[in-house]
Amino acid sequence: MKPEPAPAPIPVPPLSGPVPGADADPDADRSIVRRLWDVFRREPMLLVTCSYLFVSIVGLWDLYWFYRGFDIPILEFLQSSDYFVAGLRRPAYAGLLAWTLLVAALSIWPQRWRMRHPERAARLDRRWWFRAFFPRRGDWWAYFGLHPETTATLTALVVMAMMLFHQSDSRADAIRAGGGNAVQVEDGRGRIAGDWRMLGTSSAYVFLWDPAEQRALVLPVESIAGIRPLASGIVAAAPGAAPPASPSGEGPR
Template structure:
């Protein structure tokens, strides 16, 4: 039996273990996505996360649960040719001499298909690798779009007045708010307690002489 088959048997005996492992998997996926997204703004996101943020990282976007389902589906579809061989050994033996059949229905011993691993293990590892690459590409694309001026504009009210700039909201953690200003290509990390309010669709606030005020340290010193 492959490692995947053994895990499947364990999950059948202990359904709650499947729920726990799925939750941990989604959390790891969320952290992986956050890391590559904030890396595009030179923000070491892992240093700003609290312990509670690690557990809810995968719950911020429902797409992570979809990725888990996609991984399981792709792994199941990938091993279908091997299962067909096991169920129809005589037909598979007759068709093994044809090259197109060997490409579509490789044997377990074909090194170019499974690299010496069990088909189920190889299918699962391949699905995980593809998912990791998709998250890396998606996080980088989101970061590039916001750096170029996309994203959600916000107006931030600090404890000392409005923070001047055309800010974009990157995200939040339990203790910090992460902002980006495309014009000056700078990031700003503000503690939650230093923020009086955030107005969506902000734009550039009024100048300091018109009622706005540019905050000084410590809030301003949190920038990149």
């Protein structure tokens, strides 16, 4: 009798083959902001560099809108070194950076609460006030089709830019109306006549404004012999002019 042939072995898929669900990308639901933050956590010096760059850009944005109120093309008067220190002139820029990160973190807190309490969120979704303060990710009116973290970060940046524009415009309006720091400026020939207000400086220029004549003056640093701050509301008399009258209306004795 011929021996019966052995049954064919059942093919077993190799262990290295694809496994159902193994091709799912664990980072598919992670926002661009979260991925960028993961890079910063691995490279702390990159976070420091990008933060410094961000503060410098904020400083340039503020300078542009401030000097634009005096018709001074400030970017044409800045040296290369001024671009790197533009964000260090006002400590408020660093505070704005911290504010942006804080607001972005707080604005995504409702979405994180939903992820941690899915059962409670499903029960409360039937109430309108809950959907207003704890919107779902698919709500277009809340996140505009973007990831909540991305939407929160972009919104914080836009609001910060608007706040800077409003603040710069308000400062310029106050100086044009006669506010600001009054100074007396002297060059090699003597005092420069005018009711000058100090706008700011760069590495090569000094920027002044005369609210009485509504004109700006840009002086090279090397041409200035001295700048003397004056008390608020006090304007030095021009050379050869009579001294101002006293508050009681009497002249000098």
